[in-house]
Amino acid sequence: MGLIEIKEFAGADLSFNDLFYKVNRLSNTPIQKSSGNIVMINTGSLSSDSFRFKLAAVILKVGDYKPKAIGVDHDFSNDTSITGTHELSDALSILSNKVVLGRNSRMKKGDVMEFDSSIYGVVDFPDEEGQITVRRYSESVNSFANQMRVVGSSSRSDRSAKSDLNKEVDEKSDFVINYIYHHDGNGLYDFKDNFFEDAMDVSDGLLLIEGKDLLESNKLDSSIVRNLLRNNYVIIGHMGPYNFFDKVHDNEDKFRVPCDTNLINRDRVMYGAVIHANALANLLMPDLRYANIEDGLIFKIFKELLLLMFVYYLLFLNLGKMGTVTILAISSLGMIYLTLLMxxxxxxxxxxxSLLQLLVLEEAFESIEPLLHKFYNRISLKKGLSIFSILVFLSVTSAKGQSIQLAVKKGSLIHNDNTYKQGANLNVSFSSVLRVMPNSVV
Known part of the structure; x- marks a missing residue:
């Protein structure tokens, strides 16, 4: 919070805002959602022995159905001897104006394969302030979702379009993702078995089509697939093995998300491709995005003032344990309700x-309260002012070696010392060093 960093002691990644998804799930309140214009293709079902060859076939197959844009959330090692490399390069070249390839900005360019004719989008998530649960997404034009949005909305098909898209843009801003697709945290509906009866009737999950099924003509009805993919956005990426039950235990390219069923101690439940899909939905439909007032300067000042007011209360207006807990409970419930409503x-x-941090702060003050009382008994505020006045007086006095008389009264320097009674006089020589110690002679 800026003034006192205690979040590490109070759950560094805990956010009461995440209750929003849990409350809406329990109340069966429908969350405003996208219109089903994003479809996922899982490459986890493709054979690892000929992965690039199969992936090239999937990309060409999807391209036949005329989607608006195709995103491929994969890195490729810089090894041209791998089976299917030539076919993959050809497929990307054929659909160069439709395909956006993912690029991890933390990887060196020499470590991954570059396809000259392709458009790239950054797939790593903002990691400022140690983002453990992915709540924010980069607003840069170079982000994966933003590149897909631009490709899908652009009518240009010439080389200058790709040149503009791949231009390096230094944008540091990001936005809070409204997770439209969350479905118990993973964000996917697997319609592998009987799925095209109500394929588009999904409430809070994305339609997942297995890449393996897409390549086998006897598995899917091509007319239905065409209706699903035509003029829509398609994201191709790893979303678990072919067996649905294995997806739960698969940890490849998975992240912690706020729409998980757990508020703390979260597991990695959502695939990176699904997070990109949620971000893309936010970019395609700005009405779904949150108006984030937390980043404003006024709100940051308000949070600091709130903490200062609470510290002032603990120091000077403390109503005791029960009073403080009551105040925290009432204010916390009210703040959480207002936050979820907004x-x-x-x-x-x-x-x-923040609410948990206030509780930790209260406990910290309670533990040091005896020390504070002992300190106040030794040196009260009046004593501090007296010492300050003496030092100021000494600093402006030019005469040295002259002594003065100080009346030692109740509440002044050493009233606990029996040597000096109320009303006694004390001679202090300016040539000596003034030291104030308990139960000692100055």
Whole structure:
């Protein structure tokens, strides 16, 4: 929170804003969602022995159905001897104006294969302030979702379009993702068995088509697939093995997300490709995005003032344990309710773990309260002012060696010392060093 960093002691990644997804799930309140214009293709079902060859076939197959844009969330090692490399390069060249390839900005360019004719988008997520749970997404034009949005909305098909898209842009801003697709945290509906009866009737999950099924003509009805993919956005990436039950235990390219069923101690449940899909939905439909007022200067100042007011209360207006707990309980419940209500209205006020931090702060003050009382008994505020006045007086006095008389009264320097009674006089020589010690002679 800026003034006192205690979030490491109070759950570094805890955010009460995440209750929004849990409350809406329990109440069966429908969350405003996308219109089903994003479809996922899982490459986890493709054979690892001929992965590039199969992936090239999937890309060409998807391209036949005329989608708006195709995103491929994969890195490729810089080894041209791998089976299918030539076919993959040809497929990307044929659909060079439709395909966006993912690129991890943390990887050196020499470590991954570059396809000259392709458009690239950054797939790594903002990691400022140690983002453990992925709540924010880069707003840079170079981000994976933003590149897909631009490709899908652009009518240009010439080389200059790709040149503009791949231009390096230094944009550091990001936005809070409204997880439209969350479905118990993973964000996917697997319709592998009987799925095209109500394939588009999904409430909070993305339609997942297995890449293996897409290549086998007897598995899917091509007319239905065409209706699903035509003029829509398709993201191709790893979303688990072919067996649905194995997806739960698969940890490849998975991240912690706020729409998980757990509030703390989260597992990695959502694939990176699904997070990109949620971000893309936010970019395609700005009405779904939160108006984030937390990043404003006024709100940051308000949070600091709130903490200062609480510290002032603990120091000077403390009503005791029960009073403090009551105040925290009432204010916390009210703040959480207001925050969730504003999120429902599309306004994001990030309270994070601030309420828990206040509780930890209260406990910390309670533990040191005896020490504070002992300190106040030794040196009260009046004593501090007296010492300050003496030092100021000494600093402006030019005469040295002259002594003065100080009346030692109740509440002044050493009233606990029996040597000096109330009303006694004390001679202090300016040539000596003034030291104040308990139960000692100055």
């Amino acid at each position: 999120m429902k209205k599309g306004i994001y006020v990030e309270i994070g773990g």
